[in-house]
Amino acid sequence: MKKRRVSFPHLGNYCVPIAYLMRRGLGTDYVTPPPMTKRTLELGARYSPDFSCAPFKLNLGCYIEALEAGADTLIQTGGACRLGYFGELHEQILRDLGYAFDFFDLARASYGKPLTFLGEFKKINPRLSARRVLSTLPIVLKMVECIDAFEDYLRKNVGFETEPGAMDRIHIQYLEAIPSAKSRRDAASITEGFMERMRAVPVRMPARPLRVGVIGDYYTIMDPFSNHRIERALARRGAVVDRWMNISNTLLHNRADAVMDRIRPYVKYNIGATGIYTIDRALACAEAGYDGIVQVKAFGCTPETDAVPILRNIGADYDIPILCFSFDTQVGDEGIDTRIEAFCDMMEMRKEAAVERGIERKGTG
Amino acid sequence: MTDRTPDGAWLGIDVGSISTKGVITDAEQNILAEDYLWTEGSPINAVKALVARMGDRTDAGRRIAAVGVTGSARRLVGAITDAVIVKNEITAHAVGATARRKDVRTIIEIGGQDSKIILVNNGLVTDYAMNTLCAAGTGAFLSAQAGRLGVAVEDFGAIAVTSARPTPIAARCTVFAESDLVHKAQMGHSKEDIIAGLCKAIVANYLNNVAKGKRIEAPVVFQGGVSKNIGVVRAFEDALGLPVIVDENGHLMGALGAAILAQRTGKEQPFRFSFTDVDFVTRGRNCAGCANACEIVSVYRDGVRIDAWGNRCEKGASVACATLEETGTSA
CATH class of the missing domain: 3.30.420.40 (ATPase, nucleotide binding domain)
Incomplete structure (x- = not known):
């Protein structure tokens, strides 16, 4: 039987571990969707309900481009917001457009019970070896952790590299190299090799750099195309960019009850999806004496919109500026750049004034 | 300094x-x-x-x-x-x-396409916000409505202050405001009441969107093209209960x-x-490197490129021609 050519929409660089899971674990082929561009967004927006969020439209655009690139099997995942309904709608829209494909909606599985995924995977490849999947999964999770840690270092340091582009080059090579890992240990040692090279890139870090926390909805925050490469825009203006939200921190090392305990003074109940994490991280950045916080969200994202008034309270209580962005299908970067530049100027001025007044904000890195 | x-x-x-x-x-x-x-x-x-x-x-x-x-x-x-x-x-x-008035605490700025609020303390910006995704409540909106009412936008302010009973106009969104305005005009509301209502709507829109959650403290300075409209200035003073300062040089800040x-x-x-006397020419060119089709704009001084922008990645930089001659177009 011909191998299935599976594809999943882009989310940051997670296409690398997902491709690994499909190829090695499920024994299918994998089609990485072409890098997202204006065309992806236009295709997605053309065939989506206008009021659906930008992530829905971008996912649809990715599916269409993946089908054009030869994919015959599409997967969608579940989630804590409207994402849980994305799959059904995407499948219907693509069928109406006349594409031939198989569609597997993993929304039926539960992240809390990883074994439920095995049942879903069996539908994708009925001849799959459970042992193979179970031996691959830990490597995939390790890869996710390694990539997340690598990119965390990149975000915090890239704004200060003395040779522009040096870290990006290593990052690209790293993402190409990591799928050769055959074990968890392999993944760790490949990562360590590239991390050594990253640490060897000279950085000119000021004694007190700007420190900015980035918060927002699960998709927009992790996808640079959706957020107009906002982390890079901040880094270029000399900021250490701290973004907690990634797959390892949310799915692997996370405890929602502990988060609720921390944010209790601001929120009495879980406001859904990433809302409580957005609030929790804003609070953590404020307590650590960061210079500012930037929220990125898809226009119409209910949990993130609900978080905004709470963010304002945190901003007032801790005297920390918070800049909120909602992204829809606009493609111009100018207005975003203007706001980011002004925000960085303001953080810089506030810091200088604090130093003059002899009030050093606490924390160092 | x-x-x-x-x-x-x-x-x-x-x-x-x-x-x-x-x-x-x-x-x-x-x-x-x-x-x-x-x-x-x-x-x-x-x-x-x-x-x-x-x-x-x-x-x-x-x-x-x-x-x-x-x-x-x-x-x-x-x-x-x-x-x-x-x-x-x-x-x-x-x-x-802040150079003109060291003690300013709040700057309200409404221009042709955008509006912003800047909070200042001791001459330093402490917070700001700018309208996003939507140009409701900016100068462009007022100009469009002036055209509809057959009034010069420069006269808006003077007409607005003659109204005793401003017509309530929906302020949430430009499109809603416009249909509301048409409806009220057809019901027979006078032009000055409608214009005064529009000035109030601009202010309500600004305070509910741009200035939402911001603490507005005196002295409040209002600048940008719309600050020349005395009707909007009065509407701000009514809504805030604070004096609003308009510097005659406000447009120059x-x-x-x-x-x-x-x-x-x-x-x-x-x-x-x-x-x-120097000849400056700009040329736009779409990069064919990927489907983003970034529009790279180059600016030429006497035929030689002095700057280029618009590319999202490095590929784009090579698309811009070094001289005007290479673009195959003339000044």
């Missing part, structure tokens, strides 16, 4: 979507010359005309030490004037306004800020008024 040229002067230019403003300042940040004109879709010509007019009026011996540029065409104008600093309009307006920022760099990059 650095001042190595006691006799020096600084040129600040603010090129907005609607108007282009310029000031020349001395070391003490006094305004020596100022002017403004309509941008009319051509920032290069607007800046040339502006500079020519100011040059005629300034002591020719006075040397411009450096140029600072702000406004939505700042990148282009910064390139052609060889500016030492190119700054976003939020920072520039804040710097300009961005340009003043740009001049001050140029002075603060301590750099000298002299500017010659003869720049108006």
